[in-house]
Amino acid sequence: MTQLHPDPAYAALQDLGTAPLWKYYGELFAAEPRSAAVPYLWSYARLRPYLLHFAKTLSLEEAERRVLMLINPGLQDPPATVNSLYAGLQVIVSGETAQAHRHASNAFRFVIEGEGAYTTVNGERIHMRPGDLLLTPGWHWHDHYHEGDEPMIWLDALDYPLVNALEAGFFELYGERAQKVSRPDGISTRQFVHGHLVPAWEIDRGSSSPIGNYPWSEVERAFDAIGDDAEGSAVDGVVLEYTNPWTGGPVLPTMSCRVRRLPPKFHGAAIRRTSSSVHHVIRGQGTAIVGGRRLDWNDKDVFAVPGWTACELINTSETDDTYVFSYSNEPVMRSLGLYREELIERQK
Numbered sequence: 001m002t003q004l005h006p007d008p009a010y011a012a013l014q015d016l017g018t019a020p021l022w023k024y025y026g027e028l029f030a031a032e033p034r035s036a037a038v039p040y041l042w043s044y045a046r047l048r049p050y051l052l053h054f055a056k057t058l059s060l061e062e063a064e065r066r067v068l069m070l071i072n073p074g075l076q077d078p079p080a081t082v083n084s085l086y087a088g089l090q091v092i093v094s095g096e097t098a099q100a101h102r103h104a105s106n107a108f109r110f111v112i113e114g115e116g117a118y119t120t121v122n123g124e125r126i127h128m129r130p131g132d133l134l135l136t137p138g139w140h141w142h143d144h145y146h147e148g149d150e151p152m153i154w155l156d157a158l159d160y161p162l163v164n165a166l167e168a169g170f171f172e173l174y175g176e177r178a179q180k181v182s183r184p185d186g187i188s189t190r191q192f193v194h195g196h197l198v199p200a201w202e203i204d205r206g207s208s209s210p211i212g213n214y215p216w217s218e219v220e221r222a223f224d225a226i227g228d229d230a231e232g233s234a235v236d237g238v239v240l241e242y243t244n245p246w247t248g249g250p251v252l253p254t255m256s257c258r259v260r261r262l263p264p265k266f267h268g269a270a271i272r273r274t275s276s277s278v279h280h281v282i283r284g285q286g287t288a289i290v291g292g293r294r295l296d297w298n299d300k301d302v303f304a305v306p307g308w309t310a311c312e313l314i315n316t317s318e319t320d321d322t323y324v325f326s327y328s329n330e331p332v333m334r335s336l337g338l339y340r341e342e343l344i345e346r347q348k
Helices: 008-015 044-057 160-165 187-192 216-226 330-335
Strands: 040-042 067-069 086-092 097-103 107-113 117-121 124-127 133-136 142-146 152-158 171-173 238-242 256-262 270-273 277-283 286-290 293-297 302-305 311-315 322-328 341-344
Touching (some): 040 293, 044 086, 216 238, 256 311, 286 302
Antiparallel strands (some): 040 302, 086 152, 097 142, 117 124, 270 341, 277 302, 277 322, 286 293
């Protein structure tokens, strides 16, 4: 029998800071994950002119960071790219610097175009070239300087949506605009670039990789050495993970980074994972079918794959390899025992 008048006990419970579980049970314990993020693609060709526009019209005094945030339509407030990860496109032009600072969030930059810039991380200058992956682990001082002639553009990545959700965010400005250089340039990369041979005298083995820059030249050497002999993954093609030399695990405790080579006409198996990911097309063209949505991508585009959303990667070229970089929150999911993946049979 339908009640004509609401039970006044419900209002009394609300005033006491409580609520009946039976009214929320279906929402709190869903049968499977439901992401607020949606599959989405950001066109680099369409965004680049705006980056260059603001590089000319917006001073550093007005902006400090000229960054176009890549905001998922389903994650507008607070802004994020997928549920615990952020991506943005940043531009810096000749002679410019960025105020030295540090934050609790882990970060990295993947260089898209330009040369002549460097970032200083805890006193070490790390030079940037296209395809390089530069790490800024949490609470490391960092700033940037550009000595080159052409604009420098990179993909910024941070885990601040996760850190802020955990209410663990800290931020601090350095006492001066730039750090003093206190370590040899690129020493963290030069010490660890030799495969599994790592310095035995280094004893501070934290959860983040000690490597400042994973150069694209080394990635190319790895792919060239593998050649066409490796079977690779049915999902990701010939896929390599950037690793922490101390642990063999992900480069940062909250983010894993991978790069894949998709051979001509490659059509990856569909898979869904509880981890969310952001993909950047280094070179090539193709399609990602994400949650049934077709995302056609070209050089330097970025696309989002929400958690537990089916994704299949396709290289539409019949002659050329395609290279795709990605990062995900898989380390978080694994550390909490929440990582799961499921292959999906392709519809015929």
